[in-house]
Amino acid sequence: MNAHKVVRPRTYTYAERRDAHSAYSLYVHIPFCSQKCGYCDFASWPYAANTNDRARYLAAVCTDMQQLASWGLLCDVQTAYIGGGTPTCLGSKLPELISSIAELCSPVEFSCEANPDSTSDELLAQLAQSPLTRISLGVQSCHERELRALGRTHTARQALSRLRAAAAQGLCVSCDLMCAIPYQTPASWYQSLTLCCEQGISHISIYPLAIEPHTAFWKRYSSVHPAFNNDLVQAARMKAAARILQEAGFARYEVASYARVMSHDTHSAASAQVPLYACAHNRAYWTQEPYIGVGTSAASMLTAWQYDMLRKHTPQLPERTTSVARVRITVNDSRAHMCAYPGWQHRNLTLEFFNEEQCTAEDLMLQARCTCGIEPDLLAHAYDVFGKSTMDALLDELEHFSLILREDGRILPTEAGWLMGNALFERLWGLAQEPPFTLHVSA
Numbered sequence: 001m002n003a004h005k006v007v008r009p010r011t012y013t014y015a016e017r018r019d020a021h022s023a024y025s026l027y028v029h030i031p032f033c034s035q036k037c038g039y040c041d042f043a044s045w046p047y048a049a050n051t052n053d054r055a056r057y058l059a060a061v062c063t064d065m066q067q068l069a070s071w072g073l074l075c076d077v078q079t080a081y082i083g084g085g086t087p088t089c090l091g092s093k094l095p096e097l098i099s100s101i102a103e104l105c106s107p108v109e110f111s112c113e114a115n116p117d118s119t120s121d122e123l124l125a126q127l128a129q130s131p132l133t134r135i136s137l138g139v140q141s142c143h144e145r146e147l148r149a150l151g152r153t154h155t156a157r158q159a160l161s162r163l164r165a166a167a168a169q170g171l172c173v174s175c176d177l178m179c180a181i182p183y184q185t186p187a188s189w190y191q192s193l194t195l196c197c198e199q200g201i202s203h204i205s206i207y208p209l210a211i212e213p214h215t216a217f218w219k220r221y222s223s224v225h226p227a228f229n230n231d232l233v234q235a236a237r238m239k240a241a242a243r244i245l246q247e248a249g250f251a252r253y254e255v256a257s258y259a260r261v262m263s264h265d266t267h268s269a270a271s272a273q274v275p276l277y278a279c280a281h282n283r284a285y286w287t288q289e290p291y292i293g294v295g296t297s298a299a300s301m302l303t304a305w306q307y308d309m310l311r312k313h314t315p316q317l318p319e320r321t322t323s324v325a326r327v328r329i330t331v332n333d334s335r336a337h338m339c340a341y342p343g344w345q346h347r348n349l350t351l352e353f354f355n356e357e358q359c360t361a362e363d364l365m366l367q368a369r370c371t372c373g374i375e376p377d378l379l380a381h382a383y384d385v386f387g388k389s390t391m392d393a394l395l396d397e398l399e400h401f402s403l404i405l406r407e408d409g410r411i412l413p414t415e416a417g418w419l420m421g422n423a424l425f426e427r428l429w430g431l432a433q434e435p436p437f438t439l440h441v442s443a
Helices: 016-018 051-070 093-105 121-129 146-149 155-168 186-197 218-221 233-246 280-286 304-313 335-340 357-368 376-386 387-400 415-419 419-430
Strands: 027-028 079-084 109-114 134-140 172-177 203-208 250-254 257-262 291-292 299-303 325-330 348-352 405-409 408-412 438-441
Touching: 016 376, 027 093, 027 280, 027 335, 051 093, 051 291, 051 335, 079 093, 079 280, 093 109, 109 280, 121 155, 134 146, 134 155, 134 203, 134 291, 155 172, 155 186, 172 233, 186 203, 186 233, 218 415, 233 250, 233 348, 233 415, 233 438, 250 280, 280 357, 280 387, 291 325, 299 304, 299 438, 348 357, 357 419, 376 387, 376 408, 387 419, 415 419
Parallel strands: 027 079, 027 291, 079 109, 109 134, 134 172, 172 203
Antiparallel strands: 203 257, 250 257, 291 299, 299 325, 325 348, 348 438, 405 408
């Protein structure tokens, strides 16, 4: 791991994040895969190698990004993330996309997802010479039977080889692993975790399998929830991962995310430090940094100022009322529509309008995912918005049930709070009393 590839982006106060004029993070969605995994409910589809769909889609994505940059919405981007789908299925076009993004916004941290079977030595060498700083490999398991059950197209040997090769190129390497999956045992889970940690990685994300509607797994398992995926198994796997990864030199900084601790890290809940190898882009989603998403199904969270600026150039967007504090926007366009109609003026969108109470409740809920907890300035803002009696009563209740603890002016989640996340997060979100107003707009 070469430290020159890891630079911590600038941090912002809560007030700065709420009033920002530029997005701090950019997400670009690549919807192409070699095949669809059984559990996947993301916007991704197999592509035909003999078509120009990928080139046309990338051209549309670049048009959308160029517009955003010309409107001043990308001038302070700190992190960029290319996700999917499988970005590495773009082959040599992926470094070209990375260069295009870097020319538009110069992110300090630049991440890209990858699949082991489409990440060749040649591509890794190109990525290492590009502005990319991080690569996240979808490993999911180090056992062949488990991989086949998930519908993955790589082998365990390939996955471990690609982790080592990416680290050898000087990239900050992350990997994703899934737990509570078919055929997994405590022993195989331990082995998947330890094998990945031995390959020179600096970050790891752990996810229990979610059986989502409209997936092959939903058709197979929805009638009877399988024993391998029940709540007790999920909790046991997550607790085991926390212990195993800590012993391997990783520190948890979010409920499902761990980063390797180096000698210069002073990570602790009390000091509210974040390990150097933590993913700043992912943290942006949990700490209310405004972000913009480009591509089919991509989401944006814009401040009121940013929404007004986008609306000047996107005629289908309605004027917001003065009570709207921020807006979440999701792109509803298909790949074919994006290819045929580049530009934000052609985007079909879903809008969610958040008032002050909804913003604050969501901010509390998301920050409760992190080991740093709910920061003092957000907590003070929540007291202003909801009142002392409401906040005192809620925090006393959460503390009584051992879901939080109070330390150095922060509200920190406990292990029980994470394992019973629905109880903690739902109570914090419940402060909003009603969901944001949702509107679908067509170009």
